[in-house]
Amino acid sequence: MATLLLVLDLTGTFVFALSGATAGTKRRLDLFGVLVLSFAAGNAGGIARDLLIDATPPAAISNWYYLAASLLAGMATFWRPSIIDRLRNPVLLFDAAGLGLFAVAGTQKALVFGLNPAMAAVLGMLTGIGGGMTRDLLLTEVPTVLRSDIYAVAALAGAVVVVIGSAFGLPATAVTIAGAVLCFGLRLMAIRLGWHLPIARGPAPPDTPVSKEKKDDA
Numbered sequence: 001m002a003t004l005l006l007v008l009d010l011t012g013t014f015v016f017a018l019s020g021a022t023a024g025t026k027r028r029l030d031l032f033g034v035l036v037l038s039f040a041a042g043n044a045g046g047i048a049r050d051l052l053i054d055a056t057p058p059a060a061i062s063n064w065y066y067l068a069a070s071l072l073a074g075m076a077t078f079w080r081p082s083i084i085d086r087l088r089n090p091v092l093l094f095d096a097a098g099l100g101l102f103a104v105a106g107t108q109k110a111l112v113f114g115l116n117p118a119m120a121a122v123l124g125m126l127t128g129i130g131g132g133m134t135r136d137l138l139l140t141e142v143p144t145v146l147r148s149d150i151y152a153v154a155a156l157a158g159a160v161v162v163v164i165g166s167a168f169g170l171p172a173t174a175v176t177i178a179g180a181v182l183c184f185g186l187r188l189m190a191i192r193l194g195w196h197l198p199i200a201r202g203p204a205p206p207d208t209p210v211s212k213e214k215k216d217d218a
Contacts, residue, residue, distance in 0.1 A: 005112070016045070017072075020042060044130045046105075104161075105127065
């Protein structure tokens with residue numbers, strides 16, 4: 001299990017770092033900015049998870065593999081952005097992959113550290129959304145998870161699969177892969193089909209078309 005968690009963590013770190021680096025190159029950051037964004041996006045979720053379960057120092061700080069994976073993703077994206085841009089919507093693709101990998105890895109690690117299933121699933125979700133939220137905040141954007149997208153819900157669904165599989169004693173590797181695939185699939189389907197969570201109803205901001213129409217009617 002320790003080896004599986006390390007592989008999932010490093011893979012999630014790499015793809016989230018690619019997501020952060022790709023977003024940084026699209027915003028025309030310099031090399032240092034791209035590398036910082038790459039490390040932050042790739043490791044924020046894992047660091048938050050480890051701090052919450054008292055696994056200190058966090059793996060992303062104590063193990064150089066995480067830094068190497070982040071820097072590799074950042075430099076590859078910075079120097080060869082055309083390779084990454086060949087993929088359709090690369091930021092969203094890597095973000096969805098990282099979301100699934102981190103969600104299931106965070107859940108499995110929480111279970112290993114003795115958390116109850118419900119809290120393990122919540123922590124897995126937080127691990128999954130942490131990197132993307134950090135990336136968006138550093139780019140001064142409203143985090144994707146707060147924009148009514150099927151984001152945290154997809155992460156939670158993947159985490160729940162891991163928890164259920166653990167409760168029934170199913171093979172950890174199989175349920176982990178199943179949870180990651182479910183999360184990844186839900187996120188991509190939400191992007192493709194435009195799925196959204198219900199949006200809170202309230203007064204429209206004064207500069208929106210809805211608000212202007214109401215003023216004209218009055």
